Amino acid sequence: TEIPYTMIGANIGKFLSDVIDLVETKKTSDIVDISNESSKEGIRIVLELKRNADVEKLKNMLYKKTKLEDTFGVNMLAIVDGKPETLGLKSIIKHHIDFQYQLATRKYNTLLARERDNKEIQEGLIKACDIIDLIIEILRGCKNRSQAKDCLVNGNVKDINFKSETSRKAASGLHFTERQASAILELRLYRLIGLEILELQKQYEQTLKKIAEYEKILGSRTAMKNVIKKDLQAIKKEYALPRKTVIEDAKAAVFEEEKVKEQEVVFIMDRFGYSKTIDIAAYERNMEAVHNENKYIFKCMNTDKIYIFTDNGNLHQIKVMDLPFTKFRDKGVPIDNVGNYDSSGENIVFLSAAGNITGCKLLFVTKQGMMKLVDTSEFEASKKTVAATKLADGDSIAAILKTDATVEVYSRFNYDGSMTEDEVIESSQNVVVRTENGVFLKFPLTEIPQKKKNAVGVRGIKLVKDDTVDDVYLIGNTEDVSTEYCGKTIDLGRMKLAHRDTKGTKVRV
Numbered sequence: 001t002e003i004p005y006t007m008i009g010a011n012i013g014k015f016l017s018d019v020i021d022l023v024e025t026k027k028t029s030d031i032v033d034i035s036n037e038s039s040k041e042g043i044r045i046v047l048e049l050k051r052n053a054d055v056e057k058l059k060n061m062l063y064k065k066t067k068l069e070d071t072f073g074v075n076m077l078a079i080v081d082g083k084p085e086t087l088g089l090k091s092i093i094k095h096h097i098d099f100q101y102q103l104a105t106r107k108y109n110t111l112l113a114r115e116r117d118n119k120e121i122q123e124g125l126i127k128a129c130d131i132i133d134l135i136i137e138i139l140r141g142c143k144n145r146s147q148a149k150d151c152l153v154n155g156n157v158k159d160i161n162f163k164s165e166t167s168r169k170a171a172s173g174l175h176f177t178e179r180q181a182s183a184i185l186e187l188r189l190y191r192l193i194g195l196e197i198l199e200l201q202k203q204y205e206q207t208l209k210k211i212a213e214y215e216k217i218l219g220s221r222t223a224m225k226n227v228i229k230k231d232l233q234a235i236k237k238e239y240a241l242p243r244k245t246v247i248e249d250a251k252a253a254v255f256e257e258e259k260v261k262e263q264e265v266v267f268i269m270d271r272f273g274y275s276k277t278i279d280i281a282a283y284e285r286n287m288e289a290v291h292n293e294n295k296y297i298f299k300c301m302n303t304d305k306i307y308i309f310t311d312n313g314n315l316h317q318i319k320v321m322d323l324p325f326t327k328f329r330d331k332g333v334p335i336d337n338v339g340n341y342d343s344s345g346e347n348i349v350f351l352s353a354a355g356n357i358t359g360c361k362l363l364f365v366t367k368q369g370m371m372k373l374v375d376t377s378e379f380e381a382s383k384k385t386v387a388a389t390k391l392a393d394g395d396s397i398a399a400i401l402k403t404d405a406t407v408e409v410y411s412r413f414n415y416d417g418s419m420t421e422d423e424v425i426e427s428s429q430n431v432v433v434r435t436e437n438g439v440f441l442k443f444p445l446t447e448i449p450q451k452k453k454n455a456v457g458v459r460g461i462k463l464v465k466d467d468t469v470d471d472v473y474l475i476g477n478t479e480d481v482s483t484e485y486c487g488k489t490i491d492l493g494r495m496k497l498a499h500r501d502t503k504g505t506k507v508r509v
Helices: 011-024 055-065 089-130 132-141 146-154 164-170 178-185 194-219 219-237 280-285 288-293
Strands: 031-036 045-049 077-079 083-086 264-269 274-278 294-300 304-311 314-319 350-352 361-366 370-375 386-389 398-403 404-414 420-428 429-435 439-444 469-476 483-484 486-492
Touching: 011 045, 011 055, 045 055, 055 264, 055 398, 077 089, 089 178, 089 219, 132 146, 132 164, 146 178, 146 420, 146 439, 264 386, 274 280, 280 288, 280 469, 294 350, 304 398, 361 469
Parallel strands: 350 398
Antiparallel strands: 031 045, 077 083, 264 274, 264 294, 304 314, 304 350, 314 386, 361 370, 361 398, 404 420, 429 439, 429 469, 483 486
16 A cells, blocks of 8 residues: 555645544544654554544545545647647547557668668679679779679670670670669679578578568558567566556545534634634633634534635635534634645635625725625635635735625616616715825725626725725714724714725825
8 A cells, every 4th residue: 555656755744734634623533643654664654543443434534535545637738740739548549559550660661671672682692693704704894893883784895895705795685773783893702602692592581581571561550560569568578667556447435424413603713823613602601702812703604614815815715614613712723724725825804604795795905906896606616725806916905895785786778779787786885995104085885896706806096106005994874983093093984985096185193
């Protein structure tokens, strides 16, 4: 048994942490201890279980909840006939086999051409050995190499001295090829020894056999397939290493989570990021301490999800079931350990249960003053982490607020008789924006349009150079709300109502 190679290295620690989380969140009570006994001898991870533990069920849980069973992506992009294509496994194998046939065809065409050249030369040499006396007489009677070659190829006996007219007549009937004539002229005398002539005959017979073999391979796909298999098996025998994994038909691990009775709980998280859920009775008994010691407190169902919106535009989702359901004084677990949220690289700007904001609109405000309203149905997703909004370069989220905005659809007739639907946001709330430099701007929430989550939004306030949005407030028309700025109390309710995309008023301190 081995762990997936994707888990080797630092990911072993992540696996151990995930197993510990399963124990801490009471997903399993079968594990007594876990230890990493890996050394230079190999990787060894030991889980000590209770005596009556259900091993098969625990294995399936680890497959589903940790990286003990993993998947990895493969780039299936390839160049096919000069064009890039994304191929399936079957297509890749087919193209590979076709390529092997192309290689084999080129190989055996080259070998066949080479053997045919050898056959031509060997036939010329054998014929020359039979009339070697005439060949020698031609060579002795010629003035140069080109004259001798012309005689061998074309039977041209002009200006060649022969001992007899019979020899001249025989020479005029010679018709060797250019290649044969060149080989004859380069023939060394020792090749005329009887044994050498026999060896030449053997080589010629071997050449004929090879030509027949290559023609058979090129003329039959079955024969070529057998040759390709033989070549691949030879490569495998010399270079192959034993497989480290097994390819087999296997059933997927089946892990059915125990059905939990739905109940209302209270989610609490302190300023250090330790989170947990407690029952309603414990919350009511310790209400003052709960609110004094924790940063986020709200009621939710234990079957719900927690939405964590961060300043870099991400939305992390965590199942309430994945959080420990404990006593009030129990510590809980770091929120980083439960989902994909990383407190070292991002900050929480809004946190709520999905059920608590269903049907609501969220107001997004960025540091650069961009704003929009987004329906919470936009954030329903199966992934643990999704992009909650689109941000301009260098921008980040300053605040996300839950509004009481409702949407009504009005219809009107155009001049051409067609009907258009207009989406109008009705709300009695006002938005107050505060910047780092102490500029305040108050305007109706109705001036902010509803957008999709992947939209940047509209400009809410005109910022001067080096100024950014610091905080945002939502107040009713009749609400008496104030805030502190540089030691001065600012009455937001009495602040003059203006319009979106204006500069605002700087508060004197």
